[in-house]
Amino acid sequence: MKIRRFGAFLSAVLIGSTLVGFSPKSIEYNHTSSPAITQEETETSIVNMQALLDRLEKDGEFSSAAVSRALKTHITAVGHYESSKSYKKAIKHMESFYVLLNSYGNKGMISENADNLLRDYADALISKWDTVFDSDRVMDYLHQLSVEIGPRVAGTKGEKKAAEYLKNQFQSFGYETSIQEFSISNRTERTLKILNNNKELALGAATGSSVTDAKGVTGSIYHAGLGQPGDFTDDAKGKIALVQRGENSYWEKVQNATNAGAIGVVIYDNVDSLTPLRPALNNNSTIPVVGTSKELGESILAQLSKGDVKANLIIHTHANQTSQNVIAVKKPANVVNPEIVYVTSHYDSVPYSPGANDDGSGTSTIVELARILKNFPTDKELRFVAFGAEEIGLVGSNYYVRNLPKEDLDRSLINFQMEMLGAKYEPASYLAVNTVDGKANTAWDYTNNAFDKLGKDKEKLILFKRGSSDHVPFHNAGITAACFNMGTANGGLEPEYHTYHDTIENISPERLQFAGDIVSKAIFDFLIDHNNQEKDLKEAS
Template sequence: MKIRRFGTLMSAVLISSTLVGFSPKSIEYSQTSSTPIVQEESQASIVNMQALIDRLEKDGEITSAAVARALKTHITAVGHYESSKSYKKAIKHMESFHVLLNNYEKTRMISGNAANLLSEYADALIGQWDVIFDSERVMDHIRELSVEIGTRVPGSEGEKQAAEYLKNQFQSLGYETSIQEFAISNRTERTLKILTNKNKEIALGAATGSAGTGENGVTGDIYNAGLGLPGDFSAAAKGKIALIQRGDNTFQEKVQNATNAGAIGVVIYDNVDTVTPLRPTLNGNSTIPVVGTTKELGESLLAQLSKGTVKGKLVIHTFSNQTSQNVVAVKKPANVVNPKIVYITSHYDSVNYSPGANDDASGTGTIVEMARILKNSLTDKELRFVAFGAEEIGLVGSNYYVKNLPQADIDRSEINFQMEMLGSKYEPGSYLAFNTVDGKTNIAWDYTNAAFDKQGKDKEKLILFRRGSSDHVPFHNAGIIASCFNMGTKSGGLEPEYHTYRDTIENVSPERIQFAGDVISATIWDYLVDHSFIAKEIKDAS
């Protein structure tokens, strides 16, 4: 048995050991001293910490059974968070354990030695948990991207806000972070903001033949124009945005009737249930802006109108000279010349009118979480985390990034792990798809397969799928080993909320993200350990 004194060094050993793949140590007492010693064969745990409290009480270093009971009760509560994989909460409550220890030490209810030993063990457990993938943290990022920022269309202000948020996140973790800007094609914005409902945006479909509005759009009250028949309009329609149901007459007739009545815009909603907004086709050109929406959203506007005035701002405008941006975060190993590069990537933009919670705030939140748990990793690899912009308009950001890599970087590039849509609640979408451009296995597949085995997961839930259409494609085309992870159906299908306004945080499953994150983090950890001489030497020495 190897024996070490438990102290600050032990906390570092525990953290490092998790990073390189061997089990952290547990505390026991020697036969001749109350100073704990470390055993190789078991992991630091809540149970062992409770045993330590029992021993300290027995030795008189905790003054009463009531104090020991209070300490153990706190630790038991922390253990519940650990059991549910709520590691962020476990860390927070274990940190508050330090406050409890300080108070008991000040009142001399526990000895200084007991306070130090329990504090050291608490730090060791915190260090242990701090390098475990935590879906709660991912959900925080999803909330910021899809709720606080919202739609992140390439070139839009929302996409730029998201880039700044991600840059700040990576910088806070200690990464060398930069923004890579690039040009994109003109962007036509179609938005209807309901100004009386916290500027909520309604999902819209383009109408052929519609007039534009200019950058400032048109603003007016919403007017219920029924089916858009001549008799559905009164003098009150003038200067308002007409809300019209599909059916009975043509789109062109509806729009002409609205124009004749002096309406400043038209929103036509569907008469059948779909998740894709209606795209009206006009026979000729309209002199006022025209858009379509779904039956659900049209009827929601009618419901609001029944309660009072609803004011909206309708914009149909084409923006030129547009740019998007990639967010690049780098961790270089010390004292390694020309290290191999490992890429961990996602895209953070979304399609028009979609909050993009699963596609792909879930993947982006996951790479930020991977950056957190890898920030102190012992590896000789250069780690690059890249959040790509403009994926939704043709992988523009990732193509630009790879195309502009110097040849020396291409030569050093070893592997790419892409994260895409990892958390849909869609019941059949419980399978982790390992996607490659050619549908063939690669070394990342081997590690993913092994991670399923190590974690005792159902291998039926892992599928190999041939799929491009994500940011691993440019890496593959450049001759770099590349794969993309996503959660989907057994046949490789996606959830019905995909690319719709229903891709919201309410339809994201933390449990699915944790499932995928457990596998993906183990895949990347083990790959780094086995392909890094620094980590391998430490692992072998242990």
């Protein structure tokens, strides 16, 4: 592909003018039969590129009407992607426009002047789109985190795999990246893996259950109805009993299973719930016991109707556990001790949950913000931090802030924390700016102004008093901080929250784009308004 001639300068101008358009100086088209192109016509847009094609055709810069028609058709198709804010796709299809120009240029079917003008315009459009928040890209990052990697429980292989993925993404944008490791408390693993399809089911802890070694117990599933004495036969020996909640106590079910020689018990709920059952045995069992949901229990029964089902059940505590923060830094050139702006999220999830919204959506959003800010002309130091171990008590963010040197704390300006931005749940259409004390601060002010500048419905913006996310340690350290999430009008969350149904299927790209447009605008404007170099220049003049 042809090297883009506008490069960093275009990106700087675009962002500096808050992405309202750019008039490339090299696009100056004057022809004896056409009036000069006006300032409005040189502003970078698909509409103006189509107008340029009309001019070029009128002035005989193409060898035939068929050439003009093919170029216009291609640009019209690209325009559809721009209109739907599918900027990644728009860029991909605009890049293929170069191939079309190469073909016509090699055959002498367009003039050299037309070829240069159209390439310059395509360059300008691609550079413009490349600095716009794109939910298509966010969904790509989210697919890797929630589908390809899946649950990312603190201390597990899934969390560490996600950390490496994020580090590689930040590095690909040119950031200085590092992994900050820290210790976490012991982790109790509760796993029921159906070996027939290698799938793990969401479980609830049973108080009074025994534990297993790291390998757990393995055997066929035995359906024992309600776990009454008559529901067990000699065939239950050496198997994992599946019993339904109801009629007799949890402990009676477990006793009957133990007496029958079962090596484990799975109790499934008798009412629909998105969270697994957590049986209270009120006694100490000699075999491992877990609970699960009605939906998942019935899914095992459905498999049993087709034949033998084998499973592995583990209840084991892992010691000496670690988690990690992923840190990406962009330092401004020629600035000593720059002020720091933090854009953060947490990438771990609760057990069994793919964590698509909590907080895969927030983490994927900061990756996209890192991408569009990678060439941003600012005298601030940008730090993107994806925290581990948030779900077990904000461990990663507390560790990070607690270990900041005093000189870094003194330079810290503001923290924008992204949390749960994409729920498809219909009532969750409000952007909440959560502050620890519930009071408006600078992050709120810029978000409020972004709603006005972008023409968004202000009824969809709420200020909410809430901690429980990674903005809290920053606030406690005296740094202005706010957490952004999409929720209901009263601050509520979607029903899939902290369940195994927090999947990518329940994510709305439109919600991600809505939140991303606003938050990116707020951050852009904050950086522009707080550019000390720019202020110094104005004062000097």
